[in-house]
Every structure is written in C-alpha cells, then in structure tokens.
Amino acid sequence: ETGSEDIDILPNGLAFISSGLKYPGVKSLAPDKPGEIFLMDLNEDNPRAVELRISRGFDLVSFNPHGISTYID
Numbered sequence: 001e002t003g004s005e006d007i008d009i010l011p012n013g014l015a016f017i018s019s020g021l022k023y024p025g026v027k028s029l030a031p032d033k034p035g036e037i038f039l040m041d042l043n044e045d046n047p048r049a050v051e052l053r054i055s056r057g058f059d060l061v062s063f064n065p066h067g068i069s070t071y072i073d
Contacts, residue, residue: 005019008069010072012043014042017068018036019037
C-alpha cells in the first residue's frame with residue numbers, strides 16, 4: 001500500500017526492504033500506517049517479502065524509513 005522506498009541485498013541473497021516513506025504535502029495511501037522493514041530471501045524458488053517485527057521500545061508511530069543499508073562485520 002505504501003510502496004517500498006529502498007532495498008539492500010546481502011551477498012548471501014537476503015534482501016532488506018524499507019517501506020512506508022511519507023513526504024509532507026504528498027498524498028499517502030496509508031497516512032496512519034507506520035513504516036516497515038521487510039526481509040526477502042532471493043534464494044527461494046518463490047521469494048516473498050516478510051515483515052520484520054521491530055523491537056519494543058522503538059517509536060513505531062513516527063517510523064518513516066528513508067533508505068536502508070547494512071554493515072557486514
């Protein structure tokens with residue numbers, strides 16, 4: 001409903017997708033829905049995006065993800 005904003009694909013084929021970016025003054029299809037992060041395993045025959053649960057204590061109401069990147073140690 002809110003579209004994906006960015007994607008970062010790890011070397012092992014896992015993809016993290018940010019979704020739900022809202023810009024002031026631009027119509028949103030889900031204005032009251034917070035942003036989300038999805039995980040997709042591109043190694044699967046029929047990959048599908050699965051919403052990741054975000055830890056308690058995080059301000060989900062104002063979560064408005066713009067971009068995403070990963071760090072591999």
